[in-house]
Amino acid sequence: MTHTKHENHDHQHGPDCGHKSFVHGDHIDYVHDGHIHREHDGHWDECEPTEHRVHENHDHQHGPHCGHEAVRHGDHVDYIHDGHRHALHEGHWDEH
Ligand SMILES: [Zn+2]
Ligand SMILES: [Zn+2]
Ligand SMILES: [Zn+2]
Ligand SMILES: [Zn+2]
Ligand SMILES: [Zn+2]
Ligand SMILES: [Zn+2]
Ligand SMILES: [Zn+2]
Ligand SMILES: [Zn+2]
DSSP: OOOEEOTTOOOOOOTTSSSOEEEETTEEEEEETTEEEEEETTEEEEOOOSSOOBOTTOOOOOOTTSSSOEEEETTEEEEEETTEEEEEETTEEEEO
């Protein structure tokens, strides 16, 4: 993931902050107005992929009724899938 610091982020995310949160790998992501934020050394970063990573052999098709939680991420939707975030991209699923 890139290290894109969210500047002037006054809000402190936490268990009771009111934003949706979920486990993403070894940390917690918070859904914040179409962005996904994670804590890093006392500030908040955008949790974004640095490169194009395809999830190989992803047989499952995410959708509105697939049972996974969906969160808006910029101009697309991420699905929360076993500690990963997956987004549809040209007929395959990317890690986000
Ligand atoms: Zn929050
Ligand atoms: Zn935030
Ligand atoms: Zn940072
Ligand atoms: Zn994350
Ligand atoms: Zn799904
Ligand atoms: Zn995404
Ligand atoms: Zn998936
Ligand atoms: Zn892709």
